[in-house]
Amino acid sequence: MAKDEKDIEGEEGGGGKKKLIIIIAVVVLLLGGGAAAFFLMGGEEPAEGEQAAEAEAPAEEAVPEGDPIYLEMKPKFVVNLPPGGPAKMLQIAVTVYTRQQPVADFITENDPMLRHHLNNLFESQQAADLLTLEGKQKLQQDVKALLAQKMEDMEQAGEIKDVYFTEFVLQ
Numbered sequence: 001m002a003k004d005e006k007d008i009e010g011e012e013g014g015g016g017k018k019k020l021i022i023i024i025a026v027v028v029l030l031l032g033g034g035a036a037a038f039f040l041m042g043g044e045e046p047a048e049g050e051q052a053a054e055a056e057a058p059a060e061e062a063v064p065e066g067d068p069i070y071l072e073m074k075p076k077f078v079v080n081l082p083p084g085g086p087a088k089m090l091q092i093a094v095t096v097y098t099r100q101q102p103v104a105d106f107i108t109e110n111d112p113m114l115r116h117h118l119n120n121l122f123e124s125q126q127a128a129d130l131l132t133l134e135g136k137q138k139l140q141q142d143v144k145a146l147l148a149q150k151m152e153d154m155e156q157a158g159e160i161k162d163v164y165f166t167e168f169v170l171q
Contacts (some may be wrong), residue, residue, distance in 0.1 A: 085127030093167035
């Protein structure tokens with residue numbers, strides 16, 4: 001009978017160890033599976049800046065392109081140039097090219113503000129630079145960059161395709 005009791009106690013002790021080993025194995029498998037899922041699913045949340053960039057990207061793509069829109073900024077710009085150059089005054093007609101109606105609307109609605117910044121840009125030009133083709137092309141790119149920057153500052157989606165000088169007179 002004593003032998004039967006030892007067998008029963010031995011089986012219970014061994015069965016307890018087996019249960020403990022099985023529980024530990026299950027916990028390790030669950031933790032390992034959770035860690036694998038965490039790494040496979042991307043791991044971490046994007047930072048606030050990344051979320052903002054992801055949110056802005058679709059907004060820029062959402063502006064549909066249509067037929068070409070040429071928007072002449074009227075009246076022409078007439079500015080005094082810095083003293084000491086071969087010319088004292090610049091008269092320039094600016095036409096903006098886009099394919100997105102919201103961009104054309106933005107330029108029309110914000111004409112006074114845009115004209116102010118363009119006048120400041122034109123007045124800062126050296127007449128000697130504007131006598132060369134490279135100088136005119138640089139000014140053209142500066143105008144395009146200025147308009148694009150103002151659109152970005154005011155969170156306006158869309159793109160200015162190009163800027164044209166339809167009249168360019170130095171006196």
